[in-house]
Amino acid sequence: MSGLNEPFQTLARQRGAAELGIWIFLASELVFFGGLFTGYSVYRFLYPDGFLAAGAETNLIIGTANTAILLTSSATMAVAVWAGREGLRRHVLWGLCLTSLLGAGFMVLKAVEYAEDIRKSLVPGAGFALPERGAEIFFSFYWIMTAIHAVHLTIGVAAVSLAAWRLWRGRVDWRGTAFLHVLGLYWHLIDLIWIFLFPLLYLLGRGG
Amino acid sequence: MTEKTHPGRLWRKAALVWVALSLALAATVVGAYLDIGAWKLPLAMAIAAFKAALVAAIFMELTGAGAGTRIAALVGLLWLALMLSLTFADETTRAQSSDGFTQGAE
Incomplete structure (x- = not known):
């Protein structure tokens, strides 16, 4: 049976170990991003007005579009994993390719948004656009959190693209192994983090 | 299958x-x-x-998922909850009591 490695005696045992391993990694990622979320919360608590004024300056249209893109990519990734379990190679490839394209689309929109933020002088430091106390701190968190998220997404897009390529060339044991599931779990975590980043960074200071 | x-x-x-x-x-x-x-x-x-x-x-x-996986996920959430709650237990109470201390010092 291909795909079975030492020291595992069955594929089920190997799958269980891989799944537990990636979840321990994801839990560590949760705490890693959690530190940023905690820092954000403390400063939002200290400077509520500055955060509202600064949050209103982010681009809600691009932010919402990117959230929709990531949610969609999680759905296509899930299809790839489920199809993999059924041995439906063509559907796995479709799922992986769509996921990777959507991830790349997110990054293109984010780059457009970053360029706009830079034009609007929303980069903390000399010449920062907003006078409110705490607004600069908000944008420090905005840049750090979205940039670290983008790094994770870049790794995700590269990993999913590589997986699709290797699967297409028949160079990976995806039948019966946890290969696709582990890849999918990492992708969904990127989505989970963004689900919380979106309301915290884009939905402040809107409406009444 | x-x-x-x-x-x-x-x-x-x-x-x-x-x-x-x-x-x-x-x-x-x-x-x-x-x-x-x-x-x-x-x-x-x-x-x-x-x-x-x-x-x-x-x-x-x-x-x-199996028990080990669910425990790993829950432990991640637990540490996050601890970090947030202990941080705010400090941050919120500190802001309220600071005036009283500075008054005595002046």
Whole structure:
């Protein structure tokens, strides 16, 4: 049976170990991003007005579009994993390719948004656009959190693209192994983090 | 493996979750414009938690996962909860008591 490695005696045992391993990694990622979320919360608590004024300056249209893109990519990734379990190679490839394209689309929109933020002088430091106390701190968190998220997404897009390529060339044991599931779990975590980043960074200071 | 699942069923299942997620996204954007004052943040966080729960339960298959996997995920959440609650136990109480101390010193 291909795909079975030492020291595992069955594929089920190997799958269980891989799944537990990636979840321990994801839990560590949760705490890693959690530190940023905690820092954000403390400063939002200290400077509520500055955060509202600064949050209103982010681009809600691009932010919402990117959230929709990531949610969609999680759905296509899930299809790839489920199809993999059924041995439906063509559907796995479709799922992986769509996921990777959507991830790349997110990054293109984010780059457009970053360029706009830079034009609007929303980069903390000399010449920062907003006078409110705490607004600069908000944008420090905005840049750090979205940039670290983008790094994770870049790794995700590269990993999913590589997986699709290797699967297409028949160079990976995806039948019966946890290969696709582990890849999918990492992708969904990127989505989970963004689900919380979106309301915290884009939905402040809107409406009444 | 028992009988083969029709591929259409996999796409439909994912599409169903996607529709729920998209409706939640629309709701959270509308919610940001509602005139509900201090309830905006709790509402946005509740919707985000709902979306995260959908992704974790169905896409990440946490509901069908083994005990070890679920413990790993819960431990991550536990540390996050500890970090937030202990930080705010300090931060919120510190702001309230600082005036009293400085008055005596002057």
